[in-house]
Structure formats: C-alpha cells, structure tokens
Amino acid sequence: MAIISTKGRYALRVMIDMAEHRREGYIPLKEIAQRQGISEKYLESILKTLVRARLLTGLRGKGGGYKLTREPSLYTVGEILRLTEDSLAPVACLEEGAAVCPRAGECRTLKLWKGLNDVLNGYFNSVTVADLMAPAQAGNDYII
Amino acid sequence: MAIISTKGRYALRVMIDMAEHRREGYIPLKEIAQRQGISEKYLESILKTLVRARLLTGLRGKGGGYKLTREPSLYTVGEILRLTEDSLAPVACLEEGAAVCPRAGECRTLKLWKGLNDVLNGYFNSVTVADLMAPAQAGNDYII
DNA sequence: GTATTACCTACTTCTTCAATAGGTTTATTG
DNA sequence: CAATAAACCTATTGAAGAAGTAGGTAATAC
Secondary structure, three states, X not given: OOOOXXXXXXXXXXXXXXXXXXXXXXXXXXXXXXXXXXXXXXXXXHHHHHHHOOOEEEEOOOOOEEEEOOOHHHOEHHHHHHHHOOOOOOOHHHOOOOOOOOOHHHOOOHHHHHHHHHHHHHHHHOOEHHHHOOOOOEOOEOOO | OOOOOHHHHHHHHHHHHHHHOHHHOOEOHHHHHHHHOOOHHHHHHHHHHHHXXXXXXXXXXXXXXXXXXXOHHHOEXXXXXXXXXXXXXXXXXXXXXXXXXXXXXXXXXXXXXXXXHHHHHHHHHOOEHHHHOOOOOEOOEOXX
C-alpha cells in the first residue's frame, strides 16, 4: 500500500484543522470528526497518541475538547508522522530496535537506504503545520 | 512496516548480483538464491516480474539461467522498485488509478504529498545499478 | 531420453491496517 | 445533586496484503 497510512494522514489533517481553529479554545472531537469526515471512534485513537506525546491537551467534561500546546509553526510534519506511523524507516534493517544485519558489511544497498532515510527526514522536518494552513484572509481568521 | 518490502529489496540485490557476474553468461536461479540467501521459490516469483518487463532474459534447459539485457548503468533503482513494489506512492490518493479525491480542492496536504512523490522519484531515478556494484578490483572482475 | 533449467497457477500463513464496541472517569450546568 | 457532555480506556473484529510454499509443465543441452 501507500507509504503513509490513513492514521498518519488523518493525524496531520487534524493538526492542521486544529491550528486553523486554535482561537476557539477547546474543540470537541465530535466537531473535528465531522469537519474532516473521519469516524469519531477512529479519530479518538489517533488523538490519544497525540495527547500522550503532548502535542495536544485534552479537557474532559462539558465545554471540553482538544487544544494545541504550541504555535503551529513549532510542529514539524516529521514529528507528527513519526508518532502516528508505526515506521517511516525505508527498510526493515533500519527500523528502530532492528537486529543488526549479518550482511551489513558486504551489503551493497545499505548506503542507498540510509540516503533515502536522510532524504525523507529532511523533507518531513522542513515542513511545519503552519506551512500547511490556509493563508489567513479577511473573515477567515482574526488578529488578537 | 518498512516503506520498501522484501520483494523490492531482494529484486535490487539480485540485479546487483547479476551485474557483478554479468561476464559469466546465463546464471541459474539456484546460484543467485544461494549467494543471496533467498529461497528459490520466492526468488522465482521476483525474477518472473523482471523478465516480463525485459530487465532480464531467461533461458531454459541445461546451461540456462538469467542474464541482464542492458549495461548496469542503464538500470535505475526507480525502475526496479516501481516494478516490484506494489506501490511507491506516498498516499492512497496518489496511487495509480486512484479515484479522484472529492476533497482535493480544499486539501491542505496534497502539495506536501506531491512534493514527497517528487523527492522519492528524484532520489530513486538518480541511482543506477552500476552505482551500487562493488568497485572493480584485481581478481574481482576482468576486462574483455 | 534424461537431466536441468525456466516458467506457471494456486494456495497458505501470518501480520498489520482500519475500524468498531462498550464501557469508565471527569467536568459543567441547571 | 442529577443530568449531560465530553475525554479516556481496553479489547475485538474484518479485510487486505506480505511473504513464502507446493506442485506441476515446457524447453533445451548432452
């Protein structure tokens, strides 16, 4: 299948959505799910991950919901995807906690995969949530 | 799991192996499988794909085997992986033959994924099998 | 005609992705 | 205080795909 799973894609979309609505205080899951067309239950499991890693805070009870903990420009795409994708490693032997490959010494392709790893991380770390938000325009946002 | 599956990794390793032994004429599958530590049956299904796409030719019967159809420098890594990986698309909506996403117009992340696609293809297309071969040295290879 | 090799179709097993179900705890509000 | 609204938690399911296996058929050399 695709490199990035729905979980990672959804997580990113949700972070952008929350950034665009960050002036509205705590936003209930239900609202995000409706806006983004994602099932509430599935979204819940994604938000749990983001809360655990403190990218978001949750507040229970009436009037509660979720909120960003930082400015949108301080979240990189890489950080979000590394949390929600089980692995962004190019190949199995570069995965976290992978056993050392006995062929590593003679492996012709190791350099290729490490290079790919660098390319990917470089790309993902160079983009922030702020870069992905809709450009501010009259009526779309307001200045404090 | 990892971005590149074992099928794609094996295919690449095998192409490099065959490039390094290209002076020896047709090489039987059995030999490649042993050298690379891959099950014969599994390797067979990978080679079938490469033959169909004419990256290799096969010859049956005694003395038969597989052989490259071009010089190693004329195979890009991208070509090999696109054949053997079911998909190298970053996300589902950029897969070949994917339905047009109804959210495409308002999608905040489409540009990100297209950019990733370009980065990946650029990387893979810039490396050839010749780049991955062991450097020629005395006793390791010979000149015609 | 026998051995060797590629070629072909189908199947199995295991894992992971995506999503669902059903509850418990915390906070607000009337 | 009771009702409601929300986050939080554990477990389960269904479908798809990855990885590998099994058993045969066709071509070629000797």
